Amino acid sequence: MMKDKQDTRVVVGMSGGVDSSVAALLLKEEGYDVVGIFMKNWDDTDENGVCTATDDYDDVVRVCNQLGIPYFAVNFEKQYWDKVFTYFLDEYKRGRTPNPDVMCNKEIKFKAFLEHAMSLGADYLATGHYAQVRENNGNYEMLRGADDNKDQTYFLNQLTEDVLAKVMFPLGDLNKSEVREIAREHDLVTATKKDSTGICFIGERNFKEFLSDYLPAQPGLMKTLEGVEKGRHDGLMYYTIGQRQGLGIGGSGEPWFVVGKNLDENVLYVGQGFDNNQLYSDSLVASEINWINNTPHQPFSCTAKFRYRQKDSAVNVTNMENGKVHVEFAEKQRAITPGQAVVFYDGDVCLGGGTIDDVIKDKDYLDYVG
């Protein structure tokens, strides 16, 4: 039995940005019982006692007052620290490149926050993500957002069907420009607010400085895979596979790129040329596999993304014995990075995803990648 919209309570996770503001607005216009909630996950209070969360919350308050909906705040600093930040640091310690947004969606936004919403009597949780939920004979599928450039299913790959049954993405069928336009039409105070960039808890700060507050940087040697010294690095955690910036290797010829890391010897491997063969691989192994709907019968073919905003590539997926999957690429891929997510799609349907553990070429594990 469907409830009337006015009796259907939707809790909207509001960040103080334009996306979640418009998500709340659209739901309110549809007639739902909308409640805005600001989540505080990180304490960034500076030495002057100023905290960006206070300004963001202030924007949430102003938007909610414009919409005439109640607003509250909830604190998940402890959960965020335990589930997301600890993982984030651990991955860096292992020389990998973590994706805290994936973890935040899995553990905080669509778990702790969802539970919070439900204990406020909510029927649904809504967010301003660019993704879509489709009901298909009682099954809930997640589809890419209509805006190709903004699609956020990559970050949502760990969601499960029972979670999706309780989730709404009001912006799923809109383009970002339309969202801005709606915000402007309704004169929302966040209409022209700049989008946040980067990892939420680091914000606009210098990434290197931030990380060095938590992990000791151990400078070491930069070498080619062939063993030629090319200089020094500032600490392996500051580099990711395929990175060009910040190596400081001069000389003639093509630019240099990070091709791998050796954690035991604290060596950063570099190679010359964007298309350096050492950056390429033909398959990977991923763990933490989540299939949003039924586990596909394997082996099977689909497309995959290995990084956010990358084009899909054709892959073949095979189960492994240890719960991991082997993902074979139709075409060689550049700079596959352990710690990042691999996310699978069947057309517009996001099937799920996992975390990249190993990178393989010609049946050899590329140990130098990490």
Place this chain on the structure above:
Amino acid sequence: METIYLDHAATAPMDQRVVEAMTPVMMDVFGNPSSVHSFGRKARRYLDEARRTMAKSIQASEKEIVFTNGGTEADNLALIGVAQANKDKGNHIITTAQEHHAVLHTAEYLEQQGFDITYLPVDETGSVNIDDLKEALTDETILVSVMYVNNETGMIQPVEAIGNLLKDHQAYFHTDAVQAFGMLAIDVEKFGIDLLTVSSHKINGPKGNGFLYVSNGVNIEALQFGGEQERKRRPGTENVPGIVGFQKAVELMMTDREQRKQTYGDYKEQFMKQLSENGVTYEVNGVLEHSIAPIANLSFPGANVELLLTNFDLDGIAASSGSACTAGSIEPSHVLSAMYGDNDERTTNSIRFSFGAFNTHENVIEAASRVAKIVKRLTD
């Protein structure tokens, strides 16, 4: 759905008669009380009369009343004004760990300015101990600031005993009586109080008004500079309509105080009885017999403040907690922390219900049954 207000200790609705007293003043009395013409004199008469009412309400004299824009300003003036004016006599100030932030944060500011501050502990009953004060006093102490009634727990502090103790000491005695004023008969002379803070909006008067009682002979500096108003202790053109409303609220309070005590106390009892009958487990923070009638600070084992307050509000019940949670930053109640320790779960599962003019027997019962439903849902 009927919304029910159980947060009178935060602010109280204005009495209709207060509005009626203010309206003609806003319409017809616009003069500046400092002006030396008929318009000014007309306004000045209202001011003088209000001042007389304020003085009478605490057994003080008119010259001892300094109008301010509220309790926070009065507390700031008392602490900073006395500290600055008396630093030649010593640099030690005593207050308590459970003061309102208007005192606590001002004390912290003075600490940064080089004053030495002692924060007296609070026992499990929510009261400061006179022996702790005795011990803390030194020849350097210039001011003791202890609230009359705690705003979160409603616990009445041993003000008379403190006043007595300080009669033979150089230290001035300031008390923040914002919560006490509407419920307890105050005699500044008899109780040995040198400075006392009162706020208008807590007793159904308009917001933006309060006063600081400054006993004759107290050495105090102003915090702001300008005209000669309030004998230079608080320059700035007076908010005459607000002060007239404040006066009316005080007059009504003086007449009705005993009746209010009875009624609000009944509400509190009824509310708690209803919770018990609905099978809710709770504990009273503090000691009921030593708290003022309108305030009940209740701990709900297994619940948490954020979820409770949000659910209450979504169900039309307005209450609050001492824990500030603006922008999602939970600061456990400093008052309950002072009473029970930082890690006691009462600091994060307690709600303050405060009854008053908005309430009726019916809406108190209704509120209790809604609260009971939510608490049971969240703790089952």
